[in-house]
Amino acid sequence: MTKAIITKSAHDKLTQLAQKYAPKIICGFLVGSIEGETVCINEVREVLTRTSPSFHFKPNWYNYNAILSEIKEEGKKVVGEFHSHPYGGPELNLNDRKILGYVGSAYWIIATMSEVVLWHFKSGETSDCIEKISLEIK
Numbered sequence: 815m816t817k818a819i820i821t822k823s824a825h826d827k828l829t830q831l832a833q834k835y836a837p838k839i840i841c842g843f844l845v846g847s848i849e850g851e852t853v854c855i856n857e858v859r860e861v862l863t864r865t866s867p868s869f870h871f872k873p874n875w876y877n878y879n880a881i882l883s884e885i886k887e888e889g890k891k892v893v894g895e896f897h898s899h900p901y902g903g904p905e906l907n908l909n910d911r912k913i914l915g916y917v918g919s920a921y922w923i924i925a926t927m928s929e930v931v932l933w934h935f936k937s938g939e940t941s942d943c944i945e946k947i948s949l950e951i952k
């Protein structure tokens with residue numbers, strides 16, 4: 815059973831980012847560690863994001879790669895990604911499931927203006943496995 819711990823500062827930054835960029839979506843990286851069955855999220859780094867009703871959201875890939883290099887140069891590790899749902903709930907919508915289908919397996923946080931939810935997605939041969947992981951705030 816996967817367990818997840820998030821720092822209070824990372825948790826609060828996620829809801830603040832959702833508010834700050836609304837009605838647009840903001841996405842980015844979850845930085846931390848994975849030890850055994852425990853995912854630790856210590857900080858979040860936002861990436862320039864495009865929002866559209868047709869594709870939901872897309873990172874600016876140039877900025878995405880630049881931020882990713884920064885994180886690696888600092889000797890830190892990306893454990894997953896996040897994006898905001900400024901309006902609506904923290905559930906994975908059809909576009910999210912489509913994107914995750916290409917990615918294959920991932921930890922994803924969806925942040926609304928008031929809520930932070932972590933999902934683990936694993937695509938399978940017959941069906942996809944989607945698990946909501948409870949977050950412990952520390």
Ligand SMILES: [Zn+2]
Nearest residue numbers: 897899907910
């Ligand atoms: Zn989404």
